[in-house]
Amino acid sequence: xxxxxxxxxxxxxxxxxxxxxxxxxxxxxLRMIFVPPTFGxxxxxxxxxxxxxxxxxxxxxxxxxxxxxxxERAGFVAAGGHAGLDxxxxxxxxxxxPDNPGAWxxxxxxxxxxxxxxxxxxxxxxxxxxxxxxxxxxxxxxxxVQCHDPHRPWTMLGTRLxxxxx
Amino acid sequence: xxxxxxxxxxxxxxxxxxxxxLSSLVTVVLPPATGTAGGTASxxxxxxxxxxxxxxxxxxxxxxxCGTCVWACKRENGVPMDREVxxxxxxRYVIGPNDQLYIESPQGGASFDRIGGSVPEKSxxxxxLCNQCADPPCVQVCPVGATYxxxxxxxxxxxxxxxxxxxxxxxxxxxxxxxxxxxxVADKCTWCYxxxxxxxxxxCVQVCPVGARIFGNLKDKGNPVTPIMARNQVQVLKPDMGTExxxxxxxxxxxxx
Numbered sequence: 312x313x314x315x316x317x318x319x320x321x322x323x324x325x326x327x328x329x330x331x332x333x334x335x336x337x338x339x340x341l342r343m344i345f346v347p348p349t350f351g352x353x354x355x356x357x358x359x360x361x362x363x364x365x366x367x368x369x370x371x372x373x374x375x376x377x378x379x380x381x382x383e384r385a386g387f388v389a390a391g392g393h394a395g396l397d398x399x400x401x402x403x404x405x406x407x408x409p410d411n412p413g414a415w416x417x418x419x420x421x422x423x424x425x426x427x428x429x430x431x432x433x434x435x436x437x438x439x440x441x442x443x444x445x446x447x448x449x450x451x452x453x454x455x456v457q458c459h460d461p462h463r464p465w466t467m468l469g470t471r472l473x474x475x476x477x
Numbered sequence: 478x479x480x481x482x483x484x485x486x487x488x489x490x491x492x493x494x495x496x497x498x499l500s501s502l503v504t505v506v507l508p509p510a511t512g513t514a515g516g517t518a519s520x521x522x523x524x525x526x527x528x529x530x531x532x533x534x535x536x537x538x539x540x541x542x543c544g545t546c547v548w549a550c551k552r553e554n555g556v557p558m559d560r561e562v563x564x565x566x567x568x569r570y571v572i573g574p575n576d577q578l579y580i581e582s583p584q585g586g587a588s589f590d591r592i593g594g595s596v597p598e599k600s601x602x603x604x605x606l607c608n609q610c611a612d613p614p615c616v617q618v619c620p621v622g623a624t625y626x627x628x629x630x631x632x633x634x635x636x637x638x639x640x641x642x643x644x645x646x647x648x649x650x651x652x653x654x655x656x657x658x659x660x661x662v663a664d665k666c667t668w669c670y671x672x673x674x675x676x677x678x679x680x681c682v683q684v685c686p687v688g689a690r691i692f693g694n695l696k697d698k699g700n701p702v703t704p705i706m707a708r709n710q711v712q713v714l715k716p717d718m719g720t721e722x723x724x725x726x727x728x729x730x731x732x733x734x
Contacts, residue, residue, distance in 0.1 A: 320487045329494065336497040347638070353522060356625035359637040361522055367671035371680045380726060400545050400684040404552050425702045429543040434592045435569050435600035437540045440687050 377405070379459030380412065386460060401425075401461065421438035426455045491702060514544035524696055526628030530695040531723075533666060534711065535604050538728035539689035542567055542602040544587035545691065546681035552556045553669060553680035561585070562655040564666040564682050565606040572599040603733050604683070604689065605666075607632065607653040607666035608714065608722030615645035615654060615665075625662065630664045630723055631670050668692070 319325055352358035374397045378385040379399070388394065398417075399405050405417040424444060432443045450458065460466045550565045567586025571579040574595060575669050583589065586602070614630050616624050623638035625644055634645075639662035646654045646663060657664035669679035673692075677683070682690040693700030705711070711725035715734065726733075 318484070320484070323676050327620075329491070332494045332498050336494065350622070353628070354551070354625055355622045357622075357638060358522070358636055360625075360633065360637070361627065363636070364633050364667060364670040365674040367554075369672060369677065371549060371672075371683060374683060391492050394686070397684055399549075400535075404549070428545070428588065429541060432591070433542065433589050434571065434597055435589065435602050437538065440539050441541050441686050463559070 330371055335352075369406050372404075372406040372409060376409055380409070388462045392465055393462060416432070420453050421454055421456045421461070426459075426461075479677065489718045491658050494617060501713075503650050508592055518682055525674075528546070528694075529629035531609075531673060532693055532695045532700070533606075533609070533668065533724045534691040534702055534705050535724060536689045536691065536727040537601065537603050537730075538569065539687045540602040540604050541687055541689075542569060542586060542589045543686065544584075544589070545684045545686060547585045547587040548638065549680045549684040550666070553672075554667070556664065557658055560658045561663070562658060562665070564653075567667075568605060569604045570601055570603060570730065572732065599730075601730060603726075603729070604652065604681075605653070605714075606637060606724060607668075608651055608720070608724045609666075609668060611723060612719060614648040614650070614718075614720060618644040620647040621645065627670075631673075632665070633667055633670065633695075634663050634665060636660060639663050650720060651714055665689035 329412055347357055349358040350356065353361075376400045385398070388398075390392060390459065402417040402419065408415055408417055427439060427444075431446050436443060437443045455461070543665055544563055544567060547563060547567060548558075550556065551561070554564055556562060556564055561584075563585035565585075565591070566582050566584045568580050569586070569589055571581070571592065573579065574597075586604075589602075592600075605731050609626070609630055611626075611634050613626055616632060618710055620642065621638050621640055623640070624632060625633045625635070628630045637643040640665065641656060641661045643656060643663070645682075646656065649665075654663050654665045656662070669677070669681075678692055679690075682692040683721070689711070691705060695703060706725065709727055710727045711727060713722040713725060714729075715722070
């Protein structure tokens with residue numbers, strides 16, 4: 312007689328179980344493929360991306376690094392009207408310079424326009440914060456560094472101004 | 478070919494599936510970082526974050542609009558110099574004689590010229606950058622988990638995962654994000670995460686000649702930011718957006734937005 316089949320594989324519960332197992336396996340496989348490594352360690356992102364950002368190369372060296380070789384000049388700057396300025400504010404990024412100073416040096420810009428970037432009279436620039444000159448009126452045609460040492464703006468004019476400024 | 482009967486088919490099927498289930502359970506239960514597939518993050522970030530909370534103050538009264546920060550930021554972070562995209566920029570607010578308001582940022586504020594014509598009633602500069610919001614809308618809208626806020630308070634973009642869909646650029650109320658023209662992924666200020674993680678200052682802060690940008694670790698005793706915050710009424714941009722910006726401004730005019 313045909314009767315009811317009694318083997319394990321004929322139980323409806325078992326068949327449903329097989330379906331569940333298939334779904335779970337499929338989910339796990341997809342998850343393995345699509346969720347990238349280190350995703351979710353600290354949050355909804357790849358934790359390894361933190362290392363990417365933290366280890367990017369630096370273009371501007373630490374300000375104090377210049378002092379190790381240019382200590383004298385740093386002291387010279389620090390005692391005058393440009394005290395507090397980083398060398399690289401004027402000379403640009405220099406991180407690749409200290410390793411091989413002979414081979415690569417930062418830029419030097421003695422143009423009038425360069426000084427005027429900070430000192431030119433421009434609407435919005437507060438004269439309580441910085442002294443300004445009219446680029447067209449203030450000794451036109453002569454380079455600023457002829458009269459103002461860029462590293463200590465009053466030093467060459469000291470006597471002319473009664474030696475009160477540096 | 479020998480036909481297999483139903484019994485053999487099912488029982489071997491069970492074996493295959495059981496193996497699959499077991500191995501998959503392993504990957505589900507174990508956190509991905511310790512799985513076989515990938516490298517782990519190399520630093521103990523949560524430990525570092527416990528000792529760090531970055532703070533950024535912009536003193537708008539001091540900014541002279543020289544643009545040194547704008548150039549320095551581009552050079553430091555590999556943002557194309559000749560394209561109109563900026564991680565930090567400086568705006569000039571000009572209020573005319575009849576209260577008209579002009580806001581301009583030519584070349585991101587890298588070099589401001591004189592204004593021709595009538596003398597403005599009032600004008601001043603406002604440096605801008607990513608506010609590293611505590612509740613960042615840009616992170617919420619990212620469909621692929623490519624942007625996130627670190628434990629020490631910086632919003633970063635994962636350039637590998639970013640698909641360049643620009644949702645985050647639209648979502649930012651401050652216009653602080655842009656599509657990197659070469660990489661075609663979202664880009665933004667990171668407060669120079671590579672520098673601050675090494676104990677250096679962000680490039681814009683370091684080169685500012687007048688100290689209009691002040692940066693520090695709020696969890697460090699003696700950091701320059703905490704006393705400023707304690708002694709002054711600091712402001713943020715668009716506080717009503719509820720994004721909880723983390724760049725604090727000093728002396729911000731009421732017209733600034």
